[in-house]
Amino acid sequence: MLVISRQYDAFLDTFNSITMILPYHYHEGHSSHFTLIKGDERIALHIEEKIPLNDAMKYVTTIQSEKIILGKCYEIVDEHDTRTDLQIGAVIRTEEFDQRYYYDGHDLGVTYQDGCTVFKVWSPTATEVRLKLKSPDDEEIQYPFERMENGVWECRVNTDVEGYFYSILPCINLIWDELIDPYAKAVSLNSEWGVVINLDNAHEKNKPLPALTSPTDAVIYELNIRDFSAQQESGMKFRGKYCAFTEKGTTTPNGFSSGIQYLKELGVTHVELLPVNDFDGVTDNPSDTSYNWGYNPLFFNAPEGSYSLKPEDPNERIRELKTVIQCLHDENIRVIQDVVYNHVFIREDSSFEKLVPGYFFRHDENGLPSNGTGVGNDFASERLMARKFIVDSILYWMNEYGVDGFRFDLMGILDVKTMTAIREEVDKVLPGAVLIGEGWDLNTPLPPHQKANLRNAHQLQGIGQFNDWFRDTIKGSTFNLYDKGFALGHGHLEQKVELVLTGSVGMSSGERGLFKEPVQSVNYVESHDNHTLWDKMKACLNEDEEILKARHSLATTMVLLSQGIPFLHAGQEFFRTKKGIENSYNSPVEINQLDWIRREKFDNVVQYVKALIQIRKSHGAFRFQKSELIREHVKVSHSQANLIDVLYQNVHPYGPWDEILMVFHSDTKACEYTLPEGNDWICLSDGNRASVSGLYDLNEASITLEPVSSYVFVR
Structure with missing residues (x-):
């Protein structure tokens, strides 16, 4: 990556404010005025605040006449006639940036076609973007992107590039960088390149199974x-x-x-x-x-x-x-x-x-x-x-x-x-x-x-x-x-x-x-x-x-x-x-x-x-979707430490049994447990074995709970 040498820095922090950072070794961090250069036009900046930092002076300035347009190059000049480029700063984290540059299209990344492959990336702060393509025989070629609306850049390659490797080269704050498309659907060995693929050749689309009821x-x-x-x-x-x-x-x-x-x-x-x-x-x-x-x-x-x-x-x-x-x-x-x-x-x-x-x-x-x-x-x-x-x-x-x-x-x-x-x-x-x-x-x-x-x-x-x-x-x-x-x-x-x-x-x-x-x-x-x-x-x-x-x-x-x-x-x-x-x-x-x-x-x-x-x-x-059904049908209680029982009543509309009793016992000592009165119970689970058709019938009024055990009874 190229390193830019600047005597001082200027950052666009909102569309109407620019922050200057002047190191103390640069004229003791002092300037009395700054001017924005936009083509042949010179626009005065208003100094709103000076903030001493550990190693530099920070100037907060505002521009009243018009808003900066991202994607264009601007310069700042101070009273010493020293120029610096306007870098993109915290403006990208403002709500106005989000609203101005939001893109609602569904075509970011690569749209593959036999005769024309379209590459799209979102990079509002870039001043240039290039596409690097690498063919299967390792030949590399670059194409320029064209800036579209909302900070989107587009490159159309009018040839079949299926299987080609590709990367994106944006220029931001005068520095060129290289990256793999974040929307890439395929990457090369060890993620070194994005890859242009024809999804029609990569197995047909799968369809999700129908969702469960709940x-x-x-x-x-x-x-x-x-x-x-x-x-x-x-x-x-x-x-x-x-x-x-x-x-x-x-x-x-x-x-x-x-x-x-x-x-x-x-x-x-x-x-x-x-x-x-x-x-x-x-x-x-x-x-x-x-x-x-x-x-x-x-x-x-x-x-x-x-x-x-x-x-x-x-x-x-x-x-x-x-x-x-x-x-x-x-x-x-x-x-x-x-x-x-x-x-x-x-x-x-x-x-x-x-x-x-x-x-x-x-x-x-x-x-x-x-x-x-x-x-x-x-x-x-x-x-x-x-x-x-x-x-x-x-x-x-x-x-x-x-x-x-x-x-x-x-x-x-x-x-x-x-x-x-x-x-x-x-x-x-x-x-x-x-x-x-x-x-x-x-x-x-x-x-x-x-x-x-x-x-x-x-x-x-x-x-x-x-x-x-x-x-x-x-x-x-x-x-x-x-x-x-x-x-x-x-x-x-x-x-x-x-x-x-x-x-x-x-x-x-x-x-x-x-x-x-x-x-x-x-x-x-x-x-x-x-x-x-x-x-x-x-x-x-x-x-x-x-x-x-x-x-x-x-x-x-x-x-x-x-x-x-x-x-x-x-x-x-x-x-x-x-x-x-x-x-x-x-x-x-x-x-x-x-x-x-x-x-x-x-x-x-x-x-x-x-x-x-x-x-x-x-x-x-067991699978209620609504909390009111739990409150209506479920009663939970504990009569002693390390013992919980959960009783479901009047639940026949939801399955084969009208009552379900679950008992959870975590003590290392056995204990006697009195079952709710009424008809005999069927045991579906005793903590070691379970069967949806039942393990055994239970016609006693009480049962001995084994140490560290659980039970499911139904009737």
Whole structure:
């Protein structure tokens, strides 16, 4: 990058104000007047304020006569007759900039045609833009872009350039830079170029499956492409690759189902894929043993290469990822894509920062990039073209790949308007598609009421949020390894348990719960982040393994049979362990891979979880969409510590039984429990076994609850 030498700097901070920074070594930081040079015209600037800085004097000036037009070159001259170029400053973060340069077209990026390929980028602050094309035989040629309206630049190449590599070269503040189109649908090996592709040759479009009647009908299973099949004992040939999902009938060494057949048998409705868009942390070289979950996003619309059998072939990457989704669809399993629009890998190197410096990322009151994400940058979703990029990207994945829903990483960084716009646009394609996100309250410079977080859940109807009340009440704090929740034996949490088992909506009409409706509560006790439940228990409980397994099963049972959306981490159903590692995002495959030997070893627990899923699906009372139905039909109580019962009454309109009684017992001592009076009960689950058709009839007035157990009775 060329470095420009300036004796002092001038920045356009609004369309009517220019800030000068004069170092003290330049005439002691002193000038009495400044003039804007616009072609042959000279326009006096009014000095409004002088502010001494540590190493320079800051002058705030205004221009009264007319507004600056971006895309043109201006100069400033002072009383010493020293000139400097007018650089683009904080003006790009003004509302006027957003309104003036918002572009509502749907053709940013590359529009491929046989005879003419059109390239469009949005870069209002650029004074020139060029296209660099590299042919398959490595010949490079450049074409100029033409500036259009609203800060959009267009380049038409009147020849067939399918398969060509391309990059964008903008000139901003007299400096040329080079970047890959942020709208690129394909990238070259190791993300060095954008690639012109004909999507018609990259497998036909996928279509999403019809949405379920309600998000609470979903059972979500979170997995990573590589983790799923990486282990040799997985029985899959294409270990760690997209193509593992195409393999049918795979088994573990002892003949237990694995792969996509296993997912089908388990009965989950949705698979949530950790990021599959292009990310850093792993190269595309098959011999690279580096590991990364994928939360270092590079290009949001292009498939990751390290999961492909042919990462050097952009079309093959697309075909393989589309096939993953189609193979899951063929088994009636929907796909939720984990998306990371809250940040980029490295802000300074990102295409967004190079195209419109300072626009796409939030800055604090001192003008420095904010860091609510903890990775050095926060994407400014509240700005119109940033919001547009996110919405455009979401719609592309739905319309081209057939994605059925989305999970938003660190959704609390995004703003309410953006998430509402996503909900509205997604519903035009697939009404009722599952949208969920991490609504953590993060330290990013947005007004509190604008953050898409748990505190503002009532503004985010139709969007589910990971319920940390549920997680921490049942399991114990994620941030304190030794904190224990109800399932781990911590008594005196019963009132909190009652709340989270019933969707966290509040059990009286006047009580404000965390959520307005149960469809907003994503219930979970483990995910890819933090310790697995098994590893947390091993660290903080000095109990024998049989009790630990009972506690684990109790927690998973509570996830699957609570009001809201149940969420399972892959392998949770067979006590997944990462050998005690808390944050395994870059740990070796040996730590992160799904252990199919444990799937064999604990098949009885797998069958138990499978039966619980069937029980959940069999009766609508487990899956109420509306909070008033929970308040009408559900009664939760606790008669002693470490014991909760949940009674559903008059629910025959929603399924085969009129009454459902669930009992959750986390004490290590057995106890007597008196059943509600009335007809005999049928036991569907005793914490070790479960069957939707019933395990046994119960005609006694009371039952002995086993240590650390759960029960489901119906009549």
